Amino acid sequence: MDFPYSVAHDFPLFLAPMAGVSESPFRQICRGYGADVVVSEFISSVGISLGIERVLAEMRFEPVERPIGIQIYGADATIMAQAAGMVTELFEPDFVDINFGCPVKKVVRNNGGSGCLKDMSLVRGIIRAVRDATSLPVTVKIRSGWDETQRDPVEIALRCQEAGAQALTLHPRTRTQMYQGAANWDEIAAVAQALEIPVIGNGDIRTPEDVLAMRTQTNCAGVMIARGSFGNPWLFAQARDLLEARAKRPDPTPAERFNTALEHARLALRLQGDTRTTALEFRKHFGWYTKGLRDASELRQRLFAIESMAEAEAIFCDYLYGSARSAA
Ligand SMILES: Cc1cc2nc3c(=O)[nH]c(=O)nc-3n(C[C@H](O)[C@H](O)[C@H](O)COP(=O)(O)O)c2cc1C
Structure with missing residues (x-):
């Protein structure tokens, strides 16, 4: 199945759009560990169309992140179209995701x-308007429906394809489910079968083995990983090993985890500045990277108290080189 942008593997692995998580530093880390495609967190079409600097800043990315999609949201087709045009002109990502x-x-x-899923004519109108406003491929990310009574992922996906979506990601839960219950992978299979465009499966991938299982169970064209990547960008590389029928590389050692956390922190420092906000926003990543490690709770306590990224770097170095000293 051909993707509307170029991908390095036949079965690409996607880092999901995640507000507050899939920012440039984490996207770069995940690309480095084998995510084939990354997507920005969702960006308000109203904010873009008004040219709000803070909103525009959220869309910046570096060339190493390509292929990258910028995801936009909104309920007004005209504003969505205007935003898509601006995204194209100002940032030239590889695709625009709705x-x-x-x-x-x-x-x-x-x-x-x-x-939007409550009103399919609105969905169609937005896709058409966005397609008309950009020369870039336009993709969509949907849930299975608004609620159980309106749950019909195949119908929704067909309407999206008809309106011009060039790839579609399904997170098979309804809006009312939020994150409860299991993602219904059978719905991914049904949508993948019904559509001609590539269907990317998403939902509940926690391990490299889950990637293989989703591919086998659904025949999707690629998978998208969100929460499973928290503090664990190695998931992409391990999944690729399994997809290529190689022995799965071992889990990272504590030193590897720390080095990656440090690299991630340094990227955040460079790209987002050593502000208190960067440090506060980064605390969650520290929590995820240090999950399950020796002395993690004490370490996390120190990391959760940081007010600057420089402090975090010092704590990591101390832990790494401190433990190297005590091991020596
Ligand atoms: C913290 C967080 C932020 C998210 N932000 C977005 C977003 O900006 N755009 C989007 O389409 N989905 C967003 N999602 C949904 C994920 O992309 C994904 O569809 C969902 O988490 C299911 O995948 P998972 O089971 O791999 O986590 C977010 C999820 C989380 C946990």
Whole structure:
């Protein structure tokens, strides 16, 4: 199945769009560990169209991140089109992804994200308008429906394809489910079978083995990983090993985890500046990287108290070289 942008593998692995997580530093880390495609966190079409600097800053990326999609959301086709045109002109990503999956109240209240799924003519109108406004490929990310009564992923996906979506990601839960229950992979299989465009499966991939299982069970064209990547970018490389029928590389050692966390922190420092906000935002990554490690709780306590990225770097170096000293 051909993707509308170039990908390094027949069966690409995607880092999911994640607000507050899939920012440039983490995207770069995941690309380095084998994510084939990355997507920005969702960006407000209204914010883009108004040219709000903070919103525009969220879309910056570096060439090493390509192929990258910028994901936009909104419920007004004209504003979505304007935003897509600006994204194309200002940032030239590899594709524009439309978010029809976000369940967050403040987004769906204005019919953005999964709110659109209540009105398929709105979904179609947005896709058509965005396609007309950009020369880039346009892809969509959907849930299975608004709620159980309107649950019909195949119908929704067919309408998206008809309106011009060039690839589609399905997170097979409804909006009302939020993140409860299991993602229904059978729905990914049904959508993959019904569509001609590539269908990317998403939902509940926690291990490299899950990637193989989703491919086998659904016949999807690629998989997208969100929460499973938290503090664990190695998941991509390990999954690639399995996909290529190689022995799976071992889990990272504590030193490898720390080196990667440090590299991630340094990227954040360079790209986002050593502000208190960068440090506070980064705390969650520290928590994830240090999960399950020796003395993790004490270490996390220190890391959660940081006010600057420089402090974090010092704590990591201390842990790494301190433990090297005590091991010597
Ligand atoms: C912290 C967080 C932020 C998210 N932000 C977005 C977003 O900006 N756009 C989007 O389409 N989905 C977003 N999602 C949904 C994920 O992309 C994905 O569809 C969902 O988490 C299911 O995949 P998983 O089981 O691999 O986590 C977010 C999920 C999480 C956990």
